[in-house]
Amino acid sequence: MARYTGADCKLCRREKTKLFLKGSKCEGPKCPIEIRPYPPGEHGRGRPKESEYQLQLREKQKTRRIYGILEKQFRNYYEVANRKSGKTGENLLTLLERRLDNVVFRAGFAKSRDAARQAIRHGHITVNGHKVDIPSALVSEKDIIEVRKKSLEMTPFAVAKAEAGQRTVPGWLEVVPDQMRILVHSLPVRQQIDTQVQEQLIVELYSK
Template sequence: MARYTGADCKRCRREKTKLFLKGAKCDSPKCPIEIRPYPPGEHGRARTKESEYLLQMREKQKMARIYGVLEKQFRNYYEEANRQSGKTGDNLLRLLEARLDNVVYRAGFAKSRDMARQLVKHGHFTVNGRKVDIPSFQVSENDIIEVRKTSVELTPFVVARAEAGEKTVPAWLEAIPNKMQVLVHGLPQRQVIDTQVQEQLVVELYSK
């Protein structure tokens, strides 16, 4: 399976903004984008002509990188969002937010989406009592996500319980750290999703 194995911080520098791919490091003074706020590479400081296409492409790359999705899968999300009723951009964000790895991250059970993806892949979670090890699994309203009993004493989950309350959990989710559960009250509307992207630019790019 294809996956990115390079430096995450280069991705943030490429997009000229924090994508919060490295957990606590992103909030520390050691964050590379604080030290070198320009794109990586020999010509990183060179001025580039920002065409309409470039703006659309950069926004698409930023959204895909935030959620850890590669091009083929991202295109599939767009096509699914386009088939649904309502605004395609809003639908696209809702599909990405409803990924199991994103829900684990949003609930505060992992410090980054990368970490959440790894925990899901290793089979540490159940959805409605059934083991799920697919990070892209789409959660639904009233789902109950729970850490498996055999995994609750592993270090990542011990840390998550100790740090419960430090991270704001979105209103559409309810985290219960003492039970290591996440309740999905409903899928979010665009206005409550705090991901800093202009989804309309992505729609314009793919609709050409």
């Protein structure tokens, strides 16, 4: 499976905003964007004129990088969203939010989406009692996501249990920290998604 293996902090600097890709490091003073708040590279300090296309492209790249998705898969999500009724941009964001790795991250069971993806890949997460090792699997209403009993004593999950409540959980999810369980009460809607992106710019880009 193709995946990005470069420096995550360069992605934040390129988008000139924190994408929260490194967990607790993003909250501290050592976050590179706090030290060098400009794009990486020789010409990073320059001030190029931003065209309409560039604004649309940067918004798409930012969204893709927040959720840790490569271009081909992101485009596939857009095509699915475009076929659904309603606003394409909102459909796209709700699809991304329903990814299993995003749900595990949102619930506070992992410090970042990368860490959530690794936990799923290694077989530590179950959905409705069945092990699921595909991070891109979409959760559905009434699903129950849990950390496997054999994995509960592992350090990342023990820390997550101890720090339960420190992260705001979206209204469409309910977390039961004592049992390391996530209940999906409903599918997300745009008003419940706090990802700071302008999805209409992505729709305009792909509509060209």
